[in-house]
Amino acid sequence: MSDVQPATASRSPYLELRDLKVSFATEDGLVRAADGVSFSLERGKTLAIVGESGSGKSVTSQAIMGLHPKRSAQITGEVLVDGTDIVSASEETVRSMRGRNMAMIFQDPLSSLHPFYTVGAQLIEAVQAHGEVSKSEARQRAIAMLDRVGIPNAARRVEEYPHQFSGGMRQRVMIAMALINNPDLVIADEPTTALDVTVQAQILDVLRDLQGEFQMAILLITHDLGVVAETADDVVVMYGGRVVERGPVNEIFTRPRMPYTWGLMSSVPNLTDPRGTRLTPIPGQPPSLINLPTGCVFRPRCQFSAHVEDAWCDTKRPDLEPVGPRHDARCFLSVSQMAALAPRRADGEEVA
Amino acid sequence: MSTSTSATATAGSQTGEPILRVTGLRKYFPIQSSFLRRTIGQVKAVDGVELEVFGSETLGVVGESGCGKSTIGRTMLKLLEPTEGTIQLAGKDITGFSRREMVPMRREASMIFQDPYSSLNPRHTVGKIVAAPFEVQGIEPPGGVKKAVQDLLDRVGLNPEHYNRFPAEFSGGQRQRIGIARALALHPKLIICDEPVSALDVSIQAQVVNLLEDLQNEFGLAYVVIAHDLSVIRHISDRIAVMYLGKVMELSDSDSLYLAPRHPYTKALLSAVPVPEPGGRGRRERIVLAGDLPSPANPPSGCVFRTRCWKAEDRCAAEVPALVEVEPGRKVACHFPEPAAGEVSFTPSQPNGTAPA
Numbered sequence: 001m002s003d004v005q006p007a008t009a010s011r012s013p014y015l016e017l018r019d020l021k022v023s024f025a026t027e028d029g030l031v032r033a034a035d036g037v038s039f040s041l042e043r044g045k046t047l048a049i050v051g052e053s054g055s056g057k058s059v060t061s062q063a064i065m066g067l068h069p070k071r072s073a074q075i076t077g078e079v080l081v082d083g084t085d086i087v088s089a090s091e092e093t094v095r096s097m098r099g100r101n102m103a104m105i106f107q108d109p110l111s112s113l114h115p116f117y118t119v120g121a122q123l124i125e126a127v128q129a130h131g132e133v134s135k136s137e138a139r140q141r142a143i144a145m146l147d148r149v150g151i152p153n154a155a156r157r158v159e160e161y162p163h164q165f166s167g168g169m170r171q172r173v174m175i176a177m178a179l180i181n182n183p184d185l186v187i188a189d190e191p192t193t194a195l196d197v198t199v200q201a202q203i204l205d206v207l208r209d210l211q212g213e214f215q216m217a218i219l220l221i222t223h224d225l226g227v228v229a230e231t232a233d234d235v236v237v238m239y240g241g242r243v244v245e246r247g248p249v250n251e252i253f254t255r256p257r258m259p260y261t262w263g264l265m266s267s268v269p270n271l272t273d274p275r276g277t278r279l280t281p282i283p284g285q286p287p288s289l290i291n292l293p294t295g296c297v298f299r300p301r302c303q304f305s306a307h308v309e310d311a312w313c314d315t316k317r318p319d320l321e322p323v324g325p326r327h328d329a330r331c332f333l334s335v336s337q338m339a340a341l342a343p344r345r346a347d348g349e350e351v352a
Numbered sequence: 353m354s355t356s357t358s359a360t361a362t363a364g365s366q367t368g369e370p371i372l373r374v375t376g377l378r379k380y381f382p383i384q385s386s387f388l389r390r391t392i393g394q395v396k397a398v399d400g401v402e403l404e405v406f407g408s409e410t411l412g413v414v415g416e417s418g419c420g421k422s423t424i425g426r427t428m429l430k431l432l433e434p435t436e437g438t439i440q441l442a443g444k445d446i447t448g449f450s451r452r453e454m455v456p457m458r459r460e461a462s463m464i465f466q467d468p469y470s471s472l473n474p475r476h477t478v479g480k481i482v483a484a485p486f487e488v489q490g491i492e493p494p495g496g497v498k499k500a501v502q503d504l505l506d507r508v509g510l511n512p513e514h515y516n517r518f519p520a521e522f523s524g525g526q527r528q529r530i531g532i533a534r535a536l537a538l539h540p541k542l543i544i545c546d547e548p549v550s551a552l553d554v555s556i557q558a559q560v561v562n563l564l565e566d567l568q569n570e571f572g573l574a575y576v577v578i579a580h581d582l583s584v585i586r587h588i589s590d591r592i593a594v595m596y597l598g599k600v601m602e603l604s605d606s607d608s609l610y611l612a613p614r615h616p617y618t619k620a621l622l623s624a625v626p627v628p629e630p631g632g633r634g635r636r637e638r639i640v641l642a643g644d645l646p647s648p649a650n651p652p653s654g655c656v657f658r659t660r661c662w663k664a665e666d667r668c669a670a671e672v673p674a675l676v677e678v679e680p681g682r683k684v685a686c687h688f689p690e691p692a693a694g695e696v697s698f699t700p701s702q703p704n705g706t707a708p709a
Binding site: 052053166167168169196197198199200201202204205223224225226227228229230249250253254263264265267268269270271272273275277278279280281282283285286 | 416523525526553555556558559561562565580582583584586587588606607610620622624626627628629630641644645
C-alpha cells in the first residue's frame with residue numbers, strides 16, 4: 001500500500017479510509033463490494049468518487065456513514081472520521097456522530113423524505129435529535145436553513161409536504177436537512193443525477209457557497225465527469241470495488257494513468273469535441289463482484305494488457321502505485337508507457 | 353412550408369419530402385376534479401409544434417423534464433392521440449387513423465424506449481420479443497422468423513444463441529440492444545428514440561450510441577432522438593429542436609446551435625452543462641436560471657420562457673414570439689434573440705482545451 005500524502009498537508013485529514021473492505025454474504029457467494037479502499041479528505045475540500053454501478057462507490061459512502069447493518073455486512077479496515085473509527089465504534093457513538101460530524105445527501109429526494117410529514121417537521125426532528133433545542137428555536141433554524149439553500153418563502157414552505165416541492169426544491173430540502181446540524185463532512189451521493197442541467201447548476205452553486213461558508217469536507221459521488229471537473233479538488237476512480245486511480249483533479253483529467261479512466265473519458269461525448277468524433281466505448285460489461293476476474297479486475301475490458309510482460313494482468317493483482325505528484329494508479333503499465341498510451345482527446349486528432 | 357426544404361442548412365440529407373411532418377401539433381392532458389371527474393384544466397404538454405424529419409437524418413429533441421419532449425415523441429407515432437394538428441408519416445396524413453389503420457403504418461416508424469427494464473415483457477423470451485413485430489404485421493420474413501430474429505440479434509451485437517433467454521438474464525446495455533433489434537425488425541425508415549441511453553452506465557452509453565450510428569449508416573434510418581443530455585444530443589444529432597414548456601424555442605443544425613445559441617433559453621441550457629475539463633472552471637460564462645419551470649397547466653402569457661429570462665421586457669408578456677427563420681436553416685422563437693455567430697460575445701470553452709498544465 002502506497003499511501004502518498006500531499007507534501008503540503010499541514011492539517012490531518014478529516015476523513016481517512018484505510019484498507020476498507022465491505023462484503024456481503026449472498027446465496028450466490030460472497031460479494032466483495034469494496035475491496036481495500038483507501039483515501040483521505042480534508043476540511044474545506046471536495047473529493048469526488050467516480051465509478052459505474054457496482055464499482056463500490058455507494059457501498060463505500062454508506063460505510064463512512066456507518067449505515068451497513070452489522071449482521072449482513074462484513075466490514076474490515078478503518079474509517080476515521082475526525083479520528084474516530086466508524087468501523088469499530090459502537091452504534092451509539094456512530095449515531096451521535098451522524099448529522100454532526102457527517103451527513104448525507106441522498107440521490108432520490110422523493111424517497112428519502114417522509115411523505116406524511118411536513119418538510120418543517122422533518123427538519124425540526126433532525127435538529128432536536130442532536131441536543132436540547134426548543135421546538136420554536138429548531139423551527140427558526142429550519143426556516144433559516146431552507147432560506148440559505150435558496151428556497152423562496154421559506155417561512156411558508158416549511159409547512160408544506162415533500163410532494164408540494166419540485167425536484168430541484170426537494171433536493172434543496174435534502175441539502176438543508178444534511179447541513180442543519182453543521183456537519184464537518186457531507187457525503188453527496190449523486191446529488192444532481194435526477195435533476196435537469198439548469199437545476200443541477202443551481203444545486204452545485206448552493207453546495208459550493210455553503211462549503212465556502214462552513215468549510216465542510218464534501219465527498220461527492222457521481223458518474224458525471226463534467227460535475228467532477230467543475231467541483232472536485234481530488235478524484236478517486238473506482239472499478240470493481242477497488243480504487244484504480246486517485247489524484248488531484250487536474251492530474252486526473254490532463255494525465256489520466258489508468259486504462260479504465262481513459263476509457264471513461266473517451267466514452268463520454270464532450271461539447272467541445274469536433275462533431276463527427278466517434279466515441280470510443282469500453283468494450284464488455286462491468287465485472288460481477290462475486291466472480292471477479294483473476295489478475296487485474298479491469299483486464300477483460302482492457303486493450304493495453306499486451307504491453308505488459310509475462311501476462312501479469314491475467315495472474316497478479318496490481319497495487320496502487322505512485323505515478324505522479326499525489327497521483328496513484330493501479331496498473332502494471334510503466335509510467336512511461338502510460339504517458340505514451342494515454343489518449344489525447346482534447347484536440348480530437350490523436351484519439352485512437 | 354415549401355421554403356423549409358430549400359432553406360435548411362445541413363448538407364445533402366434533406367432533399368425531397370420529409371418522412372415525418374407534424375404541423376400545429378398540440379397535446380393537452382385534461383386535469384380532472386377528484387370528485388365529479390369534471391375537466392377543470394388542461395396540461396399543455398405539447399403546444400403548437402411544427403417539425404419535419406428527413407431521410408437518414410437525426411433530429412434531436414432536447415429540453416428539461418416537463419418540456420413535452422417525450423409526449424411529442426409518443427404523439428408523433430399516435431401512441432397518444434393528438435389534441436390538434438396534423439401528423440404526416442411517409443406521405444400519409446395519419447392524424448385521424450384508427451388503431452387498425454395505424455398497423456401497416458408501424459412498418460414505417462418504430463420506437464426505442466428509455467427504460468430497458470420495463471419496456472420488455474419479462475415473461476417473454478428474447479426471441480418472442482424481437483419477433484413480435486412480424487407477428488403483429490402477419491409477415492413471414494424470407495428464411496423464417498427465427499432466422500430473421502437471429503440476424504437482428506447478431507446485428508445489434510447480441511449472441512444469436514441467446515434467442516431463448518429472458519430479459520432478466522441480460523444487463524441494461526444488452527436489454528437496450530434487444531429493444532433496438534425489435535425496433536429494427538420491419539426495416540422502418542424512422543425510429544423514435546426516447547432517452548435511448550440515459551438509463552445506462554457511462555461506459556455502456558457509448559456502445560449504444562455507436563450502434564445507433566452504425567445502423568443509421570447501414571440502413572439509411574432517420575432518427576428522432578429525445579434526450580435531456582445535451583452532450584449526447586449534440587453528438588448524435590444533425591439538427592436539434594430545443595423545447596421549453598411544450599413549445600420549440602429554437603430549431604437549428606447541431607453545430608450552429610452549440611457554437612452560437614440564438615435563443616436565451618438555449619444559451620442558458622448550454623452554459624449549465626458541466627464540461628469535463630478542470631481548466632475550464634470559472635472561465636465560462638455560466639447563466640444560472642432563477643426559479644423553476646412554470647406549470648404547464650398554467651403557462652405564462654406571451655413567451656413561456658419570459659419568467660426566467662434575463663432579457664424579458666413588456667413585449668414578451670404581451671406577445672407570443674413566433675418560431676421564425678433568423679438565418680438559413682435556423683428558427684428561433686424570441687423577440688430579442690442573441691447575436692448571430694459573426695457578432696458573438698459568448699465564447700464556449702476553448703475547443704482545443706488548452707488547460708493550464
